[in-house]
Amino acid sequence: MKNKNDKKLCIQGAILLVLLLVVVFSGVLFGKGDVIHTDIMSQKPSLQHIFGTDPLGRDVLSRAFIGMRLSLLLGFIAQLICMAIGVIVGCASAYFGGILDKLFVFLQNVILSFPSMVLTFCVLMLLGNGIFSMMVALCLFGWLSYARLARSQVRAIKDANFINGAKAVGSSNLQIIFRHIVPNVIRTIIPMFTLMIGHSVLGIAGLSFLGFGVQPPHAEIGLMIRDGMSYIRTFPWLFIFPGFVLAVYSVMLNVVGDSLQDRLDIHDSANISRM
Amino acid sequence: MTALFVSFTAYALLYFSPGDPAELLLMEKTGGPGLQLNVVREYAEILGTNKGLLPMYKNWLVKMLQLDLGRSYRTGRPVWVEFKTRFVTSASLAVMATALSLLIGVSLGMLSAKYKNRLFDKLTRIISAVNMSVPSFWLAIVSMWLFAMKLKIAPISGDQGFKSLILPSCVLGIAGSAGLIRITRICILENLNEEYVVTLRAKGLSESERFRKHILKNISLPIITMVTSNVISLIGGSIIIENIFGLPGIGNYLIKSIQLKDFPVILGFVFIMSLTVVILNLISELVSYALDPRIRMEVYEK
Numbered sequence: 001m002k003n004k005n006d007k008k009l010c011i012q013g014a015i016l017l018v019l020l021l022v023v024v025f026s027g028v029l030f031g032k033g034d035v036i037h038t039d040i041m042s043q044k045p046s047l048q049h050i051f052g053t054d055p056l057g058r059d060v061l062s063r064a065f066i067g068m069r070l071s072l073l074l075g076f077i078a079q080l081i082c083m084a085i086g087v088i089v090g091c092a093s094a095y096f097g098g099i100l101d102k103l104f105v106f107l108q109n110v111i112l113s114f115p116s117m118v119l120t121f122c123v124l125m126l127l128g129n130g131i132f133s134m135m136v137a138l139c140l141f142g143w144l145s146y147a148r149l150a151r152s153q154v155r156a157i158k159d160a161n162f163i164n165g166a167k168a169v170g171s172s173n174l175q176i177i178f179r180h181i182v183p184n185v186i187r188t189i190i191p192m193f194t195l196m197i198g199h200s201v202l203g204i205a206g207l208s209f210l211g212f213g214v215q216p217p218h219a220e221i222g223l224m225i226r227d228g229m230s231y232i233r234t235f236p237w238l239f240i241f242p243g244f245v246l247a248v249y250s251v252m253l254n255v256v257g258d259s260l261q262d263r264l265d266i267h268d269s270a271n272i273s274r275m
Numbered sequence: 276m277t278a279l280f281v282s283f284t285a286y287a288l289l290y291f292s293p294g295d296p297a298e299l300l301l302m303e304k305t306g307g308p309g310l311q312l313n314v315v316r317e318y319a320e321i322l323g324t325n326k327g328l329l330p331m332y333k334n335w336l337v338k339m340l341q342l343d344l345g346r347s348y349r350t351g352r353p354v355w356v357e358f359k360t361r362f363v364t365s366a367s368l369a370v371m372a373t374a375l376s377l378l379i380g381v382s383l384g385m386l387s388a389k390y391k392n393r394l395f396d397k398l399t400r401i402i403s404a405v406n407m408s409v410p411s412f413w414l415a416i417v418s419m420w421l422f423a424m425k426l427k428i429a430p431i432s433g434d435q436g437f438k439s440l441i442l443p444s445c446v447l448g449i450a451g452s453a454g455l456i457r458i459t460r461i462c463i464l465e466n467l468n469e470e471y472v473v474t475l476r477a478k479g480l481s482e483s484e485r486f487r488k489h490i491l492k493n494i495s496l497p498i499i500t501m502v503t504s505n506v507i508s509l510i511g512g513s514i515i516i517e518n519i520f521g522l523p524g525i526g527n528y529l530i531k532s533i534q535l536k537d538f539p540v541i542l543g544f545v546f547i548m549s550l551t552v553v554i555l556n557l558i559s560e561l562v563s564y565a566l567d568p569r570i571r572m573e574v575y576e577k
Contacts, residue, residue, distance in 0.1 A: 112552075121533050202410050206515055209412050210530075222412075229416055229519075236420050243413030250408035258404075 009259045016252045023069045023249075043175045060224075060238065064245040067219040072249070074131065074214075075200040078138045083193055085139070086146025087185060091177055093147070094154035104147070111144055124212045134213040138200055149192060191261035198253035205246055220244045354543035357528070365517070365524035368444050369509045373502060375448025380455025381498065387456065388463035399456060406453035412515045415446045419519070443520045447513060451505045458501050462494040496563050503559035507552050 093104040111119075120137045127133030159164065166176050207213035208222030216223060221242045228238030343493060387399040457556040466472060467490070475485045514526030521527075524546060564571060 111367060121530065198408060202408070204409055206412055210515060210518065225413060226418065227480070232416070233418055239413070239416055240420075243410060243417065246413070247409045248409075251405055254408045255404060 006263070009256075009263055012252070012256050012259055016256050017251055019249060020072070023065060023072055033054035043214055045124055060241055064217040064226060064242045067221045067224060067242065068245055068249060070214065070218060070220055071204050071222075071232070071246070072199045074135065074204055075197045076142060078135050078200050078204075079196050081135075081139050082142030082196070083146050083189060086143035087182065087189060088152045089143065090150025091181055091185065094151040095158060095173070095177060095181065104151070107209075108144060108148065111141065114149065120207070123211070129212050129215065131214055134204065134207050137207075138203060142196065142200065145196065146189060146192065149188060150185050153188055154181055157181070157184055158247050187264055189262060191257050194253055194257035194260060198250040198257065201246070202252070317371065333414060354540050357389075357540060358525070358544060358547060361523060361525045361528050364440070365510075365513065365523055365526065368440055368447065368513055368517075368522070368524060369506060371440060371444035372447035372451060372509060372513075373506055375444060376451035376455055376505065377498075379448065380452035381459050383452070384456045384459025388460045388467075391464065396460075400461075403453045403456040406449065406456075408448060409450075411446060411450040412519060414450065415443065415516055415519045418442060418446055439520065439522065443516050443522060447509065447516055451509070454501055454505070458497055458547050459494060462497055463490060466493050492566065496567055499559055499562055499566075503555055506555060510548055510551060 024188055089104065093101045119140070123137040123140060125132050127136060163176060163180060166180055173177070205220070205222035205225070208220045209226045210222075211226065214220040214223055216227075224242040225239045228235070228240075228242070232236050383399050383403075387396045390396050402574065419442065433547075472485060475489060513524065514530065516522075517524040517526045518530070525548075529541065529544050532544070
């Protein structure tokens with residue numbers, strides 16, 4: 001049973017890796033496509049241009065992958081920041097307790113009772129449109145889910161023997177948090193990280209779609225779909241294929257994240273019994 | 276308390292964001308730049324936007340406590356009226372989408388649990404995994420293209436009453452069902468392994484009876500929690516869908532107001548929205564309280 005799951009995870013991981021490699025090298029692979037060619041405007045999908053070309057003669061397939069590179073990079077950075085903030089806040093709040101913890105719970109309630117889209121728009125209005133303000137808006141909410149998970153994890157292991165032992169030999173609070181607590185928490189955080197990259201890629205595409213995020217002339221999936229929408233009657237491939245590419249990536253990220261979650265859960269119980 | 280804090284944060288955020296509401300509004304009304312400074316000042320005086328942050332917020336708060344949300348800077352109509360006229364669209368969208376997602380999610384989840392590891396189950400799981408990660412705005416455009424343009428069985432967009440709500444609520448409903456399918460399936464499978472189900476079998480209850488009378492009650496709690504969070508995300512999250520289909524809903528109006536810094540409208544809407552979230556959470560807690568004796572016990576022990 002366990003071997004079968006491992007095998008599944010390996011296959012899924014390999015597919016994701018290949019997809020990610022394609023994106024990383026998209027500049028080399030597809031750089032030629034993201035150039036304006038006035039002689040091949042708005043062509044239907046064909047063998048040369050599998051996803052067709054847009055009204056400026058740019059290859060939709062190339063642009064989709066180049067756009068995916070930007071989305072993935074932004075999503076990755078945003079989630080990295082969120083994870084760092086979330087883990088630190090969550091650990092600190094659970095470990096020290098008291099006023100800090102109460103403050104955290106209050107903050108969490110406030111943020112959760114705000115329709116998140118609305119606050120995102122407020123932030124975007126405050127900072128103006130663009131990549132930077134979109135990242136700020138994403139991070140403003142993103143850290144919360146990490147913090148909640150980290151908090152619940154730390155609360156579970158806070159009074160474990162190895163923590164008490166570390167205290168007994170005179171480790172400082174910081175040492176305990178970074179040496180003993182974070183490594184234990186990070187295992188449940190990693191699958192979440194994978195899942196959340198998928199989420200934020202969708203979020204970035206959504207905001208760019210509304211015109212708040214990435215601005216033209218950058219290639220970005222949400223933007224491509226928005227531009228394609230104005231040609232909905234004549235050139236449907238302009239929005240169908242970029243969305244398809246986005247969906248493939250986010251499906252793979254979700255699937256791998258899920259499998260990682262299952263896998264690490266199994267190991268959890270095995271490791272504890274071995275210890 | 277929370278709602279107040281939220282409204283104040285929104286107020287402060289908007290106050291410090293660049294752009295003067297009086298100027299923006301006059302530009303919208305006259306249709307272009309080239310305004311004279313004293314005209315803008317006079318207009319700001321009328322609107323009361325030339326004071327500091329705290330007095331402005333205090334004014335709003337005092338009025339709000341008298342159940343007066345003020346008037347829109349842009350249209351001059353009371354915020355409450357603006358809200359009411361748009362609420363019907365957004366609310367019916369949310370209700371239809373939720374009902375559909377419940378229908379799809381719970382029934383597919385149950386069937387998939389029944390035929391565990393058979394072809395149907397595998398298919399459903401793949402569908403729900405894909406469904407979860409497909410961007411809903413893309414789904415919206417593709418369905419618009421397919422059903423409204425190619426097959427011509429639904430109106431493309433706009434304000435045609437019930438008919439124009441069908442497609443958007445289907446999209447939102449399908450998007451919301453993905454999580455429900457998963458959670459229903461997992462909960463049923465977990466419950467099937469519990470001792471009480473074995474006992475019921477030993478007692479000789481038929482499968483449908485076991486299911487209807489006992490398992491359904493146990494799985495309803497997580498489903499209610501999930502539906503509540505779905506509805507909450509629908510309150511703000513239908514903005515994109517409303518935008519695509521050109522529906523005259525709350526989200527669409529709110530975006531417009533944020534762009535023009537129409538303070539009373541934004542505040543009023545955000546305040547009502549967060550109040551709705553609080554009320555929804557309360558309802559969901561009350562329902563679980565009514566359903567689960569264990570939660571009742573906890574409350575009494577406190």
